[in-house]
Amino acid sequence: xxxxxxxxxxxxxxxxxxxxxxxxxxxxxxxxxxxxxxxxxxxxxxxxxxxxxxxxxxxxxxxxxxxxxxxxxxxxxxxxxxxxxxxxxxxxxxxxxxxxxxxxxxxxxxx
Amino acid sequence: xxxxxxxxxxxxxxxxxxxxxxxxxxxxxxxxxxxxxxxxxxxxxxxxxxxxxxxxxxxxxxxxxxxxxxxxxxxxxxxxxxxxxxxxxxxxxxxxxxxxxxxxxxxxxxxxxxxxxxxx
Numbered sequence: 001x002x003x004x005x006x007x008x009x010x011x012x013x014x015x016x017x018x019x020x021x022x023x024x025x026x027x028x029x030x031x032x033x034x035x036x037x038x039x040x041x042x043x044x045x046x047x048x049x050x051x052x053x054x055x056x057x058x059x060x061x062x063x064x065x066x067x068x069x070x071x072x073x074x075x076x077x078x079x080x081x082x083x084x085x086x087x088x089x090x091x092x093x094x095x096x097x098x099x100x101x102x103x104x105x106x107x108x109x110x111x
Numbered sequence: 112x113x114x115x116x117x118x119x120x121x122x123x124x125x126x127x128x129x130x131x132x133x134x135x136x137x138x139x140x141x142x143x144x145x146x147x148x149x150x151x152x153x154x155x156x157x158x159x160x161x162x163x164x165x166x167x168x169x170x171x172x173x174x175x176x177x178x179x180x181x182x183x184x185x186x187x188x189x190x191x192x193x194x195x196x197x198x199x200x201x202x203x204x205x206x207x208x209x210x211x212x213x214x215x216x217x218x219x220x221x222x223x224x225x226x227x228x229x230x231x
Contacts, residue, residue, distance in 0.1 A: 002155060035216045037156070044206055044221040045148075045156065056219065088156050090216035096173050100146070100158035100216045 003028065004089050004103035011109040012079045020106045022072045022089035028101050032092040034072040036065055039086045039105075048087070049074060076108070084110045113137040115145075115207055115222035122228045128195040131225045133207035140188040141165045146210040146218055147181065147192045149203040157203075161210055162190060170213065197229045 005023040012018045022034065036049035047056050049065035052072065062083075064075045072091075076083055089103040118132040133145060147159040160171035162181040169181050178195040190207055205225045208218035 033215065035218075037218075039156075044224055045208075045218075046221070047217070047219050050217050090156075090158075092215045098170065098214055099172050100161075102148075102156045102158060102216075105155040 002104035003093065003101035004091065006087075006089060006103035006106045008104065009107045009109065011111055012076075013111045014079055014081065016079050017075060017077045018079055018083075018108055020074045020076075020087055020089075020108070022074070022103050024070050024072075024091060024101070026070060027095045028070075028091040028093040029067065029072055030070040031094060034065065034067050035090045036063075036072075036074045037088045037090060039088065041085070045088065079110055081110050084108060113209065113220045115209065115220055117205075117207060117222040117225045120226045120228075122230065123197050125198055125229055125231055127197050127229075128193060129197060129201075129227050130191055130193040131205050131207075131227070133190040133192070133222050135164075135188045135190065135209070138209070140183075141185055142211075144210040144213060145181075145183070145190040146208050147205060148208060148218075149205045150224075151200075151203040154203075158216075159192070159205075161213060163213065164190070168213070194227075197227075199229050201227065202229045203227060 033051045037045040038048045039045045052067040053065040093101045116134045144163045146161045180193040182191045207222040209220040
């Protein structure tokens with residue numbers, strides 16, 4: 001049971017928009033920034049969004065992030081076949097002397 | 112360019128310990144920390160802890176307290192994770208990642224992962 005809650009799966013056809021939610025609490029998302037990671041099959045995670053909505057260099061602007069209260073979301077617009085991957089949200093949690101919590105991950109399938 | 116290169120596959124028996132290395136290059140090792148994240152087969156990501164590349168300060172996830180040791184060797188710019196009292200639940204891919212901040216979940220470069228299998 002992950003501290004941050006994500007839907008296990010999402011899907012869309014090429015060109016569509018997909019949204020992934022990430023729900024937390026006051027000790028994590030409610031008081032800290034959210035980062036998103038993309039993990040392609042058989043590879044290490046890759047930083048996709050940091051500090052709620054910033055994109056690292058090289059990440060297409062089809063990916064966008066937002067945060068409101070104790071929830072965050074990742075949107076993928078203009079879905080492409082190469083976006084088929086697992087997506088994880090992550091945040092610092094102020095409890096227990098501070099630690100990082102991840103969402104359980106969302107598998108995005110391009111139909 | 113920043114690179115994190117991890118040691119190879121490990122197979123251990125229950126009760127044993129494992130030590131995984133993470134060789135960093137392409138940046139100033141003592142300026143940033145290293146975090147360790149693991150992923151059990153078919154499961155999600157699990158944060159294990161963080162170590163400072165500057166002074167070796169650590170922050171371990173509570174569930175690993177007592178059997179986890181993270182260290183660094185600044186002379187070789189290498190970070191190490193040692194996990195003891197292994198059980199089958201510790202079978203996972205272990206990743207190191209550059210962690211510029213002691214708090215937060217910002218990890219911009221990752222190692223390729225090290226598969227640790229615990230089996231009798």
